[in-house]
Amino acid sequence: MKLFDYAKADSAEAAVREGADRDTKFIAGGTNLLDLMKLQVETPARLVDISRLPLNDIEEIEGGGVRIGALVPNSDLAADPIIRERYEVLSRALLAGASGQLRNKASTGGNLLQRTRCYYFYETAARCNKRVPGSGCDAQEGFNRILAILGTSEHCIATHPSDMAVAMRALDATIVTLGSDGERRRIPIGDFYRLPGDTPDVENVLRVGELITHVELPPAPAGRQTYRKVRDRASYAFALVSVAGIVAIEDGKISSAQLAFGGLGPMPWRDSAVENALIGRAPSDALFGEAADLLLRDAKGFGSNDFKIPLTRRTLIATLRELTA
């Protein structure tokens, strides 16, 4: 690990003042950041410890939604009575991720900012445009079983690893931040992440020193919720494909559908064309197949991840069957 300076923030305002520097990182749970610092994939000159800031509450807000403090650990969020009762997809997604120990430490804000688990991002001897911009991408011709089939560019095929963020994408969460200039921003999660394009090192729209303070969920959506995750072992593994689904039925027809996908792209993936194709139609395997074909119309495999295309098709169909049974 490279040497760094350490400062402990006693307020969010102090944290963003301390953090207003490109080589400074906030640390909360640290489960991903320290892992990467040990490998010298991350080499911040300074860490600002935000772990003791009072951002630990889950509270109901006016209009029926919920506000989640950025430091709420993943375990507590999954177990919260309101989340369990009204946002089952979020509880389920959290419980499908990592291990008990990691969920106890990992924070809500940090989970949103997890880095990819692409092997070539982790391996400092490999070329990686995300780690060293302009160096190239060894993943495309390499072992890319776990990597993306949607939203890739010639510069990067990494996936976003979070389960939690996939559920939040389906739920239309809003990310609330505090900037180093004191400005508060409310960023819909659909606008938060960026496609890799030719700058895969830039993963989201946060500015230097900007701190995630909360995540807000709108009132619980109508219908049934589920999170289906397919992975290489039964527990404690990242998704090959996952689906966060919320579907409501009225008079035998699908009246609303919110579907987000993990393991497929550089960000929690959502495609309104897929949802629109379902709405107003009676559930059937033929319809679900049509929706899957739409989702995968631009899908591109890179060899060892080609299997994700038919796997995604089957996983979406199975999820929709479950939600409409």
Added chain:
Amino acid sequence: MHFTINGQPHQAEVDIRTTLLDLLREHLSLTGSKKGCDHGQCGACTVLVNGRRINSCLTLAVMHQDDEIVTIEGLGTPEKLHPLQAAFVKHDGFQCGYCTPGQICSAVGMLDEVEKGWPSHVSATLDDPDFTDDEIRERMSGNLCRCSAYPNIVDAIREVADAKQPAQAEAAE
């Protein structure tokens, strides 16, 4: 830096990069907590911080100066074993023993989570799930055992869980 470990105050002068695991092992001679992968993948370093199980390899010592830290050394002694330690011996819940301190600290934290009613990935219902053996396997998936003593580890944890919560044991049968 000042720490409270197993109820005792400790002081150490350490590099800012020191993880909680390295503090315990290299500076305070508490070598019960083990270094397996050093990347949060194996669980051998599991300790309890304010009663919650975490991977001590993935956190900085400096961030835990105000916390109550409990390691395997604080759970029991050779003369007076913790119930989980006794159950691991009785059920032969290990072979080489390297993962065992982490397994036991993890199981202590896990049983507390169960008592609080926390669900898991395999819970059929998020509300008050039954504590089946599948629940033990899922909830302990962050602790690897390369000797593969898993069936006996499950038996050991099951025995302690049933002794703790007889009502729930009946419900799971």
